[in-house]
Amino acid sequence: MTQRRKTDVARPIGDHGIIGDLRTCALVAVDGTIDYFCWPDLDSPSIFTALLDSDAAGIFSLAPRWPDARRQQLYLPDTNILQTRWLDDAGVAEVTDYMPICEDPHQTPRIIRRLAVLQGEANFELRCGPVHDYARAATRAARHGDAVDFSAPGQPVLRLAAGVPLHIEGHAAVARFVLKAGESLEFVFGSAEDERVAAGDNLACFTATLQYWRNWCAAGNYKGRWREMVNRSALALKLLTSLRHGSIAAAATFGLPEHLGGERNWDYRASWIRDASFSVYALMRLGYTGEATSFIKWVARCLEHSQYQPDKLQVMYRLDSETDLPEEDLPHLSGYAGSTPVRIGNLAYRQVQLDIYGELMDAVYLANKYGEAISHRGWEHITKMIDHVCENWNQADAGIWEMRGEPRHFLHSRLMCWVAIDRALRLAAKRSLPMPYARWDQARTAIREDIWTHFWNKDLGHFTATRHGQDLDASMLLMPLFRFVGATDPDWLATLDAIKHSLVQDGLVRRYNNADTPSDPLPGDEGAFAACSFWYVECLARADRLEEAHFEFEKLLSYANPLGLYAEEFDRRGYALGNTPQALTHLALISAAFFLERKLNGGEPLWQP
Incomplete structure (x- = not known):
């Protein structure tokens, strides 16, 4: 270290x-x-x-x-x-x-x-x-x-x-x-x-x-070359889970800054549907299926508190599945390194983020594939949710990064709407569950065509983060990870190279360029996003750029603190910024290590979504 x-x-x-x-x-x-x-x-x-x-x-x-x-x-x-x-x-x-x-x-x-x-x-x-x-x-x-x-x-x-x-x-x-x-x-x-x-x-x-x-650690199944770091990441994720409720917090802290002296200081002591779903994905990949079962039960309570109405499904919930997370400044606190305001609560819970349906449905699909089968009432709620996605996927929203500006049409939100319908179709076929196949399949096809028509920039020769836009966004790295596009497809490789040129500096990946993102009205810059940096490594590995992926992964491991823990972001020197330890970072490390291990050993990963 x-x-x-x-x-x-x-x-x-x-x-x-x-x-x-x-x-x-x-x-x-x-x-x-x-x-x-x-x-x-x-x-x-x-x-x-x-x-x-x-x-x-x-x-x-x-x-x-x-x-x-x-x-x-x-x-x-x-x-x-x-x-x-x-x-x-x-x-x-x-x-x-x-x-x-x-x-x-x-x-x-x-x-x-x-x-x-x-x-x-x-x-x-x-x-x-x-x-x-x-x-x-x-x-x-x-x-x-x-x-x-x-x-x-x-x-x-x-x-x-x-x-x-x-x-x-x-x-x-x-x-x-x-x-x-x-x-x-x-x-x-x-x-x-x-x-x-x-x-x-x-x-x-x-x-x-x-x-x-x-005993908990021994139940994991990863035995590869990065066992110590993977196990530490799994233990960090486990610390963020609630034994009583089944929820998974995004991080343990509130108010730690993404930019020293700035105002990008948020409270992460809640359970984001997105981050928690990704966490379940990572834990199941390591053999921890009990957490997935508890998480699905927590989601059921969230649906209950949202009156089982998909349009009322929130971006995040309190750890006990309650819905109210009012945001408040704490002006009496001077902030870490003078970074104010220090906030508790998070107004993002009121935002519309269409991608959450995809992350949730992917977790439900995997939990059914590797854990307990979905209940009859559970499938009824899923059916209602997928119908909602089919009717509303073509809407503007706040996006994965919870922009506090005007809603836009984001590629990642489209992608995850596609994932939601795709995984529902797969689950229904696997479990012989009733579904309106023609309607769902038609919507899935329409989303795919929309992405290729409106988010592919012919002049630039790569995908863009927003409809008919020119900007790039690190969330686009999830396109091959969720199997929307082949990891070696020439059009995707051109996009990967564009992201590398625009957002990657010495292996550290920024979420987006602030100047190119009018939906982000907050002043100040931010650091490189740790989770995106691990997504980038996995994309390189899936693209068979193994030597580059291996080297970038080892560099990222060197940025961990001496205990193997990561916060949300890195500054330009690789030091920790933001709330810590962050679930999204550690689950992305697990995913990258798992895939890269198998590729370096000469084969495709045995565990597939």
Whole structure:
């Protein structure tokens, strides 16, 4: 892995690991600080928000007073249990962070931090200062026996239990103590109403958590040359799934910028139909079919909340499948690297994005092919949805990138409408399900003809992102991936070369050129999009440009943080931008690795859509 530069922020986006319990997640920086944590759910208000402001917005720091120590992070193999280590002339220390799996919906999440000194002796300092409600509440600390409670009006009471005396400084619990080689301590943070939040020996809990992750990881079927990176991506995707609801969040965070100092700062703690469907696709490809079954059940609840009306199907839903995601600015937060406004919620849920029907139908098709058969009522809802697509595919929309300008006719939306009908026809034939074949097939043919007639620019000699346009868009890379066009078709290869010339820089792919996209009215630029970069690799591999694909893939792997995690975007130097870890990036890595592996081994992938 590459060395990270220092920036003007205390803890860069890429200098974090993530822990979670399938209900929520926390980010742990390489200096031992938890500076981002939403509690009790992933989409609940944050209680540690220093990543988006300053330490006064809430942190849980734990570190030896070794200013010159080398710091490193690693996961215990095949788990989401994170170790942060300090290596100094005075000794070696480490903190092991994890969250026990939250299998009981009535239990609240807790963080367990086990500190140990392996060599030498160290003076440690602990500071735990949560601030409720996105750092808006007046949180107070008070002693509760050997623990410290944190309370605010109208907010749940939190507790820190420790094996050393805790003191209160301001509104934080602090401790300063010495540990020698062979000594260890545990700290437990969670709800004051949870009797498990107590100082003591949590060895059994640690063992159960370790075994859970290793058992889950062992169920995967990828054994190729990039096993470590693929497994880490799968584990990251799993952390973003809700054990209770079956939804899959787009990312663990909100408000992290796509452009430093700019306003492209969105909340990704929701389940996008598109991203979640892609995630299911990637997990099924690795052999994890249980997540697909849970996701389809979550979709059924979303349809119920949308009154089973296809025109009311939203781009995204809350993790519990509810529909309302009002957008709000948090002006009291200064933002990561001064990037404001910091937003929670996401108004994109009100947009019309026709591509979501294709991504959802592709996931339903694959879930039926490799998992449980669709129910009778489920097929009735699908039939209604496909009828809606047949009637409305020729409409303008906001597109995959959720443009906040005027709706346009996007190629990707057309493509995915074609995918929706195509996969429905395939599923009906495979399961002998009733369908209006002639009407659906006629619409599928009409969409194909529309794409070739209105999105192919004869003068430029390639497809374009919009109807009768000239601009390019990285979402076009999905055309061969969804088997609309052959990966070696000369017309597609000309389009691939055009994308390479216009949007690719040293293997990093931009979504689009802002100057060519009037539907994007926001000021400022953005970084290269990580998922698109992996789509590009897969397109190269499918086009039999294996040497180029292999080299670009290895370069992309070098842009991961030292733990193998990716945010949404890269800046021009390859450093992380945007919300993290992002599901779309990790699932695209899995897809590219899976296909490239088989091609390098001399054969087509055995797993086909």
